[in-house]
Amino acid sequence: MNVGWLGVALAFGLTVLTGAYAFGPVSGGHFNPAVTVGLVVARRFPLRDLPGYVVAQAVGATVAGAVLLLVARGVEGGFDPVENGFATNGYGDRSPMGYDLTSVVIAEIVLTAVFLFVILGATARRAAVGFAGLSIGLTLTLIHLISLPISNTSVNPARSLGVAWFAGADALEQVWVFILAPVIGAAIAGFAHGPLLDRETT
Template structure:
């Protein structure tokens, strides 16, 4: 494997780890204080920060759905798509493991069982009890809007320098609506890591995580179709 590829994949793993740790960590550790807006900003600001750290190395996808959208728009090779996906899922698991360790070492939090790891969910695992079908539709829509912001902001030379800020704000924007509904995934790696680490304590998240893998990928594909139609219309 070429050193440039190793650097890209390592950057994606690192960025996804940071997103998972700080985004899910804000929900698990300080969600009652921060509220929906605060958690949404934590996820969005994670993107902004990582865009300036690893954007020049890997493009700062840190999300399998984003990589899939860029692949469908022919901006990412099939080889790199697989490499990015593996790195992103590894990063999500490591980020969740770090969060697990931190919570387990905070006596007053009551442990991981009490706080959770910022997992996504539907029905009883949703704060508003959204149905399975509702969760699928919500995640497709939110991911579609998010990935569209990536495709649009990175395609134009005038907006590309500000893409990290645009994408980060859009991620916060979709989280504001999505957090009460599903917890907001729009990112299979961010959902899988916490669900995997929570499995020995509560199997609900891991049994539902397929929704938060499938729906974001469908949303990314829809975004690619819409973006292609917009480009053709020009």
């Protein structure tokens, strides 16, 4: 069964929504190195904890990718992650709709920045208590609906690495874009959110 882009977008958004409520009280619900970088830049998260979180996020995503591959290989006729693409991100001939590097970089930077603006706003002290996970999950769903045709949607370096390891050399050659662009977008939002929107820091 092909769930289409809407199904994929909902799967990512609902996963983050439920994960935020499940693990938020334990770790802040950080599943994304770019988000952690953005929170550090915005002075919402201690710099000393950044390396440990990034390592944990990358390892967790890689383990998740391995589990997904084991499940995918159970289909009749087998599953080749290199031939199939294994939901990796890409530009040019690896973009779902053939978007070039420039388009992909712009989309990933802008959409990651938007994601961080929502996260910073939803988790501010004056925000409505209890709704952060919902707004963050729905935002991620919207981001996927916009950018799945462009790059297969990253906005998360760990998500990109977690499947690229298993999808061959071409996927690994392009994965740098999906590490760098989301971090840039997150850092931009982290710098800009306080002066623009956060009265507590002005």
